[in-house]
Amino acid sequence: MVDTTGTSAGLLAELGITAGVTNPTNLITQGLGGQTLQITIGPNPPLNITFGVLPGQVSTLAGLTATLATLSGGKASVDTGDGNLSIAALSTADTITINGTAAPATFGLASALALPTAGTRVSVSEDVAGSVFGFKLVGASSTIAGANVIGPSGTPPAITVDLSANPSDRDRITYTFTLPDGTTHDLTMTATTATPPPTDTFAIGANPAATAANLQAALTQSVKTLAGTQLTAASAIEAAHNFFDIDVGQPPMRVAGPPFATATALVAGTPANTVTWYTGEMSATPARNSVTARVDRTTVIPYGVRANEQGLRSVIENVAVFAAMTFQPGNPNNTAAYSALGQRVSLALNVQPGAGVQTSQNIETELANAQNSIQATTSQQKQTQATLQTFIQGITGISNETVASEILTLQTQLQASLQTTAMLSRLSLVNYLPGG
DSSP: OOOTTTTHHHHHHHHHHTTTEEOOOOOOGGGTTEEEEEEEETOOOOEEESSSSSSHHHHHHOOOOOOEEOOOSSSEEEEEOOOOEEEESTTTTEEEEEESSGGGGGGGGSSSOOOOOOOOOEEOSSSTOOSSSEEEEEEEEEOOOOOOOEEETTTTTTTEEOOOOOSOOEEEEEEEEOOOOEEEEEEEEEEOOOOSSTTTTEEOSSSSHHHHHHHHHHHHHHHHHHHHIIIHHHHHHHHHHHOOOOBBTTTOEEOSSSTTOOOEEEEETTTTTTOOOOOOOOOOOOOEEESSEEEEEEEEOOOOOOSSSHHHHHHHHHHHHHHHHHOTOTTTTTHHHHHHHHHHHHOOOOOOOTSOOOOOHHHHHHHHHHHHHHHHHHHHHHHHHHHHHHHHHHHHHHHHHHHHHHHHHHHHHHHHHHHHHHHHHHHHHHHHHGTT
């Protein structure tokens, strides 16, 4: 500990520090070197901490914080001000036990920590750790005074909320989920005094335990409804992606099974067990470069197209998933499920400009540019041809005026020759005798 109380303000300013008590962050100097601390929550594996400077040991509060983040079955943190630990179990049935050579009191702990008040904890958990299916917990927030939100943590991840006091009307707890298609959804549960409580609300009970029971029941129903609407639509979209989004090195994906009902992963499909809808040319090169044409000595125009390009594939897969989905008569979630699917399909088919996603219009534009390049090259070639023909004509050709003049001269000369010949043909000896 460093106490700078009473130190000259000028000196403190020069040193860049403020007056007061600074608690130590090096645990070894506090006599913990070589000691151990073990935290166990219920049946979960214990977290063993050894204080020291060797690899894998903890010597600072920062290192202790990082190690506590790996605790199974609960959540723990250290107060950097007084060094005290805060530990909470995810399940109200789990006991928190502290062992080791370090005195628990050093961290403000007892050897067995008190559990939350019975019945005041509300939990929501993923079904299986590491599964690629279903909801994924992102986090939760609350406007309820005194509510302690823990998680997501544990295996599988869970979020718990401890109610230490009753909420007020319209207080809220918001849970955030990630859906299989990568979208997120917020589920807000609102405290209410209305009877009966509307959808996505929970009744405020006579005490925190009663309120927690109401919240747990309402949360369970809301999650079920969400599973039958948003989750169903998101799963259908993701299944379409797994089947249609194929390319070189990216085969169609299928559920790892059998058994399929309890599967938690996807595997690459093979020709033996999975239909591949696109069997055309695949390459890492751009689709346009798959077919080219040389239109000039220095100009090559690419104009290839692949059916598995995103702009074309997206239309196929979204129309397919919309056609494949069925909605059972009498299902109260039909309208919401249809709406959730329709919204996703509509967004996929009407991509906004600048979204960085290829559309069929992008493909049309690129092909139009190729056509324009061909037309421009053709026009240049015609201009070059005309110029060269004029140039050659100037060297080897003769003008029409010159040809006409030469013909006229030849005609005149021929006519004169014929007239002379005619005159000579009429001459005789008589013409030359005297007196003739």
